Amino acid sequence: MRFRRTVQVLSGQWDALPFLCVLFPLAFFLLFNQYLVLPRGVLVELPVADQGVRLDPALPRIVVAVDSLGRLYLENRFVTESDFARRLAELRVRAPAPPVVVVLLDRRVTQETQVLVGELARQAGLTRLFFVTRPPP
Secondary structure (H helix, E strand, O other): OHHHHHHHHHHHOOOHHHHHHHHHHHHHHHHHHHHOOOOOOOOOOEEEEOOOOOOOOOOOOEEEEEEOOOOEEEEEEEEEEHEEEHHHHHHHHHHOOOOEEEEEEEEOHHHHHHHHHHHHHOOOOOEEEEOOOEOOO
């Protein structure tokens, strides 16, 4: 027995509504996924300062952060003290001009840790440090 087909595949008017119902949520999640899920990280509370100078944006920079426990972060990655000077020296060689070390210190960091960061930067051949503070509220 033979049945007659009455449905013809892909014939007639193209309906865009099902495609748009899939496309818009997909575009939303692709565009805003970095805002929907917060990245993991370490909290660094900067000290407050009334005055300060601004860093020239044209200067090359290397960003270093130190959290309240004294752990070092170089370019948003955790590094040990033994690797810190070596990696700073590698970044200094790759920079087109002598870079400025931008240091983000937690307000609870001890003076000893601040001196350690400066000494390790000096061992790597970097002589310009810039300590970042938070403006007053």
